[in-house]
Amino acid sequence: GPKFPSTYTNYGKRGMTLEEELNESNTYYEVTGQAVVHKKPTPIKIVKVDYPKRSAAVIKEAYFSTASTTDYNGVYQGHYLDFDAKETRNKSAFPLKNFHQHQIDHMRACSAQGGICFAIIKFVTRQEVFLYRATDLYAFWDAQQRGGRKSIPYADIAAKGIRLTAELQLPIPYLKAVDQLL
Amino acid sequence: GPKFPSTYTNYGKRGMTLEEELNESNTYYEVTGQAVVHKKPTPIKIVKVDYPKRSAAVIKEAYFSTASTTDYNGVYQGHYLDFDAKETRNKSAFPLKNFHQHQIDHMRACSAQGGICFAIIKFVTRQEVFLYRATDLYAFWDAQQRGGRKSIPYADIAAKGIRLTAELQLPIPYLKAVDQLL
Ligand SMILES: [Mg+2]
Ligand SMILES: [Mg+2]
Secondary structure, X not given: OOXXXXXXXXXXXXXXXXXXXXHHHHHHHHHOOOOEEEEOOOOEEEEEEEOOOOOOOEEEEEEEOOOOOOOXXXXXXXXXXXXXXXXEOOOOEEEHHHOOHHHHHHHHHHHHOOOEEEEEEEEOOOOEEXXXXXXXXXXXXXXXXXXXXOEEEHHHHHHHOEEEOOEOOEOOOHHHHHHOOO | OOOOOHHHHHOOOOOOOHHHHHHHXXXXXXXXXXXXXXXXXXXXXXXXXXXOOOOOOEEEEEEEOOOOOOOEEEEEOOEEEEEEEEXXXXXXXXXXXXXXXXXXXXXXXXXXXXXXXXXXXXXXXXXXXXXXXXXXXXXXXXXXXXXXXXXXXXXXXHHHOEEOOOEXXXXXXXXXXXXOOO
16 A cells, blocks of 8 residues: 655644645645645756766755746646645735745746646644635735735635645645635 | 747757757747746755855755656646656667656656646657657556567657657647647
8 A cells, every 4th residue: 555654644743844744745645646746846056066986966056046936736637736835924914925926927827728726825823724716816916016915814815715724644635625626 | 029038049950958949849838828838947955055144045065866757747728738858869769768667657647637648759860859648658668667678669659659840939849749639
């Protein structure tokens, strides 16, 4: 049968980052044949590489660069999924500065192609995670650009979003919420 | 209107790598609203990072790591696309060692979810590029594991694959071939 890392038993464990929780959820979804979703590697601009004899190439100088897309994508029952995951320690609102214009543009382009796009938003101090539809996000994003508020109120995310609570082997059971978007 | 890099006029230019040709094709498809497909960043294992005051973090030691998926994925008219691109200088066959087990496993998992999976194979000395269906690739891969041949004959790829010839602004017009897979 499928093997899980031992950390799988620590669901709900505090201190796991949102990325770790999603990676575990994605592994579980993949080994159980439910979906294939991966986090993209962090884009790195490589400046200098050494090629020592008889051993692996060593990157000696490199810089983190800005991603041109969201962090996660994959396929679920024939549907293309595309999302980003963001944490905030703010209790009352999610600051829009956590998103970049190119991520919004990317999600819009994917939506236009029939992809299912959303954000996974974690309020760290509340220990609450939500799936929030990209269309709701666009509305706040566009309003901000017309001089509107720079954050999405917690109350809006709690009302329109879909709350995701940890299950055994599944820290963030987001596919159940995706089913409501289809 | 959409802006294209000036290299777009150099279609068919020798010396462009397959990756560069695909990146240009993907940019063209995206700005013209036909599909959203990106190459994933190269996965890097970071060992040491310096954080100089008042300037960007510098990665001082890192290594190339093996990708757990294929290099390209995205969405096209509601379809999830997943593929890898491989070049060979071999004229008579495509060596299967260009693929790794985890890439085959990943494509199979995506196929099982209803994704459209394939390889883009370039015979560099012939200057010929083909879209080759994942199912045809699996057949050779599995046969190899049972002691069969370690490469796919050029003749098989030319017969079953779909030839892709450069068009204006589109070095590798693979979506036309994808239409034949739907
Ligand atoms: Mg992110
Ligand atoms: Mg590759």
